Amino acid sequence: QVQLVESGGGLVQAGGSLRLSCAASGRNFSTNSMGWFRQSPGKERAFVASITWSGDSTYYADSVKGRFTISRDNTKNTVYLQMNSLKPEDTAVYYCAAGRTYYSGSNPYNYDYWGQGTQVTVSS
Numbered sequence: 001q002v003q004l005v006e007s008g009g010g011l012v013q014a015g016g017s018l019r020l021s022c023a024a025s026g027r028n029f030s031t032n033s034m035g036w037f038r039q040s041p042g043k044e045r046a047f048v049a050s051i052t053w054s055g056d057s058t059y060y061a062d063s064v065k066g067r068f069t070i071s072r073d074n075t076k077n078t079v080y081l082q083m084n085s086l087k088p089e090d091t092a093v094y095y096c097a098a099g100r101t102y103y104s105g106s107n108p109y110n111y112d113y114w115g116q117g118t119q120v121t122v123s124s
Contacts, residue, residue: 002026002098002113009094009118012086016122020081022096022115029077030054033099035111036070036081038092038120045095047106049081057103064090086122093117 008020024032035050049070050059058070069082079096097104097111104110 004115006115006118024077030074033104034079040092052103
């Protein structure tokens with residue numbers, strides 16, 4: 001089992017930045033691929049970014065490419081999402097997820113464990 005706890009959400013003006021963190025506990029974090037997803041009211045959960053368990057490869061949704069950066073620190077059992085140049089359409093609850101394979105990609109069904117989410121609100 002893996003437990004995930006997100007933090008770092010909040011209210012920010014358009015153009016601002018936030019860094020989300022996801023702390024993992026339980027089985028070996030370094031063998032989990034990790035991902036970030038988001039969900040707005042009335043919408044399905046959408047892929048944001050993912051990273052392999054070694055951290056050597058990352059993948060982003062087109063809507064965040066060039067603005068968001070996913071990274072991980074396996075010594076701290078933590079994955080991060082640096083969000084820059086935020087837009088009102090980035091407003092959502094952000095979830096981190098862990099998969100039991102080297103790379104889980106953009107499909108939420110590939111992930112086995114989920115956090116409770118953290119709210120990000122971007123004002124215009």
